[in-house]
Amino acid sequence: MSPTCWNCGKPAPSRFCAECRALQPPASDYFAFFEIPRALAPDLKDLEKRFYALSRQLHPDLFSRKSAREQEYSLESTAILNDAYRVLKDPVARTLYVLKQEGFDVGEQSTKDVPPELLEEVFELNMALEELRMGDEDARPQLEAARARFRKMRDELDADLQRQFAGWDASQRAETLAAVRALLNRRKYITNLIDKASHVPDRV
């Protein structure tokens, strides 16, 4: 947000100028936009309330009789509002966003490198899938058991993530974020395995 109002020149630290009520250009940080502290586990009910309240203030429908410049800011602000809400209400997207804002590299994680502790599991899953494809129905229960195991792993991981989220929200320690990133990568890998085990070839 610029230090002075584009319209009247008075200091304008907030969304609308206190002097002339003109809409100011939006903040680009999603948390700053919602006026909430950066957090891995924000209050989602509060986020939703803010989303509706801000929509009622910023939506282009409310600016159709305003100046072209305010219309432009309304469009930009509402786009950021919607983008931010979409990201912040989704746990994975939100975590990736916080990591990025905190300077962590969150580039595409390769899913080819199997985490060592999962090697055995992945090997067995591929075998079972291959057998099913060949028409060996005996492999089906094995596969279902594998899928259940992966689901349980993901649930445990999610619980672990929740604990780390609370930890970072309380103390903002960089090593917590490093742990979060590692958990997230592992979660992505396990989610891929669940998908793989769910797309089982049909009975022939």
Place this chain on the structure above:
Amino acid sequence: MFQIEFENQEKVVGIDLGTTNSLVAWMNLTKPEVIVGEDGDKLVPSVVSIASDGQIIVGNAARQELIDHPERSIYSVKRLMGRGVEDVQEELKLFPFRIAAGSESVIRVVLGEKTFTPPEVSALILRQLRKNAEEALGATVSKCVITVPAYFNDAQRQATRDAGRIAGLEVLRLVNEPTAAALAYGLDKRKEGIIAVYDLGGGTFDISILKLQDGIFEVLATNGDTHLGGDDIDNRLLRIALEDVKSEWGEDLSASGEAVQTLRRDVIRAKEALSFAPVVTIEFDWHGKAYRREITRELFESLITDIVDRTLGPCRDCMRDAGVTPEQIDEVVLVGGSTRIPMVRSAVEVLFRAKPHTELNPDEVVALGAAVQAGILSGTVENQLLLDVTPLSLGIEMYGGVVSKIIHRNSTIPASAGETFTTGVDGQTNVLIHVVQGERELAKDNRSLARFDLKGIDPMPAGYARVEVRFLIDANGILNVTARDARTGKEQSVDVKPSYGLTDEQVEAMIEASIDHAEDDYNAAQVAGARVDADAILAATDKAKRTDAWVELSDEERQKITDAMNRLQLAYHSDDHHLIQAQIDVLNEVTHALAENMMNTAVRGALKGTHV
């Protein structure tokens, strides 16, 4: 002084530009209302005909022309909006569109001696609606809201907006049809909860699921099929009738536009009657021969089962995307004439496990909702807000023809995404970007939206340039692109080449070409507006003549006012709005003293504490 009372507030109208019929509506104080046309009908058939003398005929009158002069007439032009020739091959098999040669990037249809683009034909329909509105409201109408199928892509939306511009209308907003219906319905009932809108129009099918809460209408998900509608049902019946006639009369009528149009009208009549009767007869008379065919509802339903079934898939997908189960859906709203078919109603009821709402006329509900949105934009409707979504994902073609999605479908709009592009070759000064819309993985399987050429990049080694491109889908569902050099912060020029559709220059030329007609329309609106003003001042003066203020005037003053009133009444029936306005000014001038007297009487009355 009387003039203060009749200051004209600018009217924004809502338009349902439909495949089969079009309507225009406005906010009459707090209630949306469909405007009745000069022929007494609210529905304006989306049919355009051009007489040999060049006269343009739209609506009911053009429907007859469609039968008498099919080569000079066109209907269902909405099916062609924003499409390329290869997109409409299926349509061409079933609809008698005459596509002009050389319609590579933009389709042109032949009407008599001339050719027109689909937005130009739609503009003729819009012009008629505008005229109807101006005559009914007695005011110039230059701004509107137009509805589009929720599943319309970017090119189809742009084509609709172009049609508005060509018709001389500023399109303040494009609103999705099912969302508009929800708005009309929700405003009426002040409902809260989850509602599904099932919209089976003439040429398109849309399903939307919305959450209504405290006046906010939030679309959770939308789905649909732009190649599915009531016309498909008509075509089934038409095909059967044509085959019957062929075997009974030994005559193939399918090549005769005139015969096909007449038969189409007759099967539609039978289809509509079947919604209320268990058995009907198709009655077709042609050059002294008669064809009669009994159709039972049972047979009809077996004919259309697969069409009805095709709507259910998108409904299930939509519920999944919205994250709701059928049990969570509180209400179902039906839109479009085809939802009158009992089989459609029961299919919807079974799927959503809720009895569909039918209290609003399914032909009018979209136009009513458009009027509500027009009211929201002009400030007459308060505390209601529509949050809609984009129906299709937006992506960029990457190396190898794979699509990288940057804005996912069902994202609330406006929505944006940023991407950074670089150069692949040393000294490269431009980057080509191909934007597509759709859900498929390969660019070639999606809808090509546009190709952008980022120009003016400073020559440097490959991979060094950084151009940040921002893709923004606005509240109309239309894509806007801006680019800037990340190093210098300099705005980069973006050359947009729409894959299908008109360039700005082409639209400008079409606006230019249509000015002649616009002049006539404009004059008619001015006359209507001036007459409304005249009515008001004449009524106010009449009223003043019955007060003490009139008695206090001199004989000469009273004579002047009476003369001015007479002259205004004479001018009233002329077609010259300048003349009417001039006489209004004269009357306004000579009633100054009268107005002043009335003020004074009012003040004296107030001082005495009594009412005058």
